[in-house]
Amino acid sequence: MITRQIGSAVAIAALILAVAAGLRFAESVGMIGADGATRTMQVLIGLILAAYANFMPKQIGRARSSPQAESVAQAALRVGGWSLTLAGLAYAGLWAFAPLPVADIASMIVVAAALVLSLGYALWSFTTCRSARDAAAGR
Amino acid sequence: MNKVFKALADPTRRRVLELLRRRPMTAGELSEHFAVSKPTMSAHFNVLREAGLIDAGKQGTTITYRLRLSVLEDALLGFSQALGIGLGRAGPADEAAPELTKGTTS
Numbered sequence: 449m450i451t452r453q454i455g456s457a458v459a460i461a462a463l464i465l466a467v468a469a470g471l472r473f474a475e476s477v478g479m480i481g482a483d484g485a486t487r488t489m490q491v492l493i494g495l496i497l498a499a500y501a502n503f504m505p506k507q508i509g510r511a512r513s514s515p516q517a518e519s520v521a522q523a524a525l526r527v528g529g530w531s532l533t534l535a536g537l538a539y540a541g542l543w544a545f546a547p548l549p550v551a552d553i554a555s556m557i558v559v560a561a562a563l564v565l566s567l568g569y570a571l572w573s574f575t576t577c578r579s580a581r582d583a584a585a586g587r
Numbered sequence: 588m589n590k591v592f593k594a595l596a597d598p599t600r601r602r603v604l605e606l607l608r609r610r611p612m613t614a615g616e617l618s619e620h621f622a623v624s625k626p627t628m629s630a631h632f633n634v635l636r637e638a639g640l641i642d643a644g645k646q647g648t649t650i651t652y653r654l655r656l657s658v659l660e661d662a663l664l665g666f667s668q669a670l671g672i673g674l675g676r677a678g679p680a681d682e683a684a685p686e687l688t689k690g691t692t693s
Binding site for chain 1: 608609610611639642644651653654655656657658659661
């Protein structure tokens, strides 16, 4: 399982490097402009982010100690997966269609907002879960 | 992906996924929500497990199911629920899993 995950990660890394080299070559021979190469690379990065985040809610790991902890972890993975997938698609869409100065800033904001949302929701839900558990235990 | 479409085509299985979205549940807890026999429910669980949409953990004699949906599968579930795919069928089983009709007592 881990070998397969590492294998696919290496394959994606090789794809990124190959596309970057191909774009560099196409740019050097005048087939595409510098803007086109940048946009293509950034769109690819956005789509890879979306593809990785798509599988995030499937990584449920081992069973937790309580059903409440399980549902909190499940919800956190779901929120993280959805927000980062949509952010990846928005990132790709911005780099594909928006003017470059807009895409440069907006794409960063979109991904940063998705990260903050994912981590913030996970922290909030785990804190709430722990507080409820402590309250139930009378601590 | 074909297994995922087959699994999501049945309203009973979609309802199972909706229930698991709240929290992990045992096979018995899930079965209480449906007026069908345990063998039929067990076959539904197998279809969902084979499609990779749920995860089954065994503790003693109890099997606990957990949701295991990717974002795309989650979106497909939402679409099929919204469109009511498979609601016109006579029973809980469908053509996608004809084996479910065998041995049912409901």
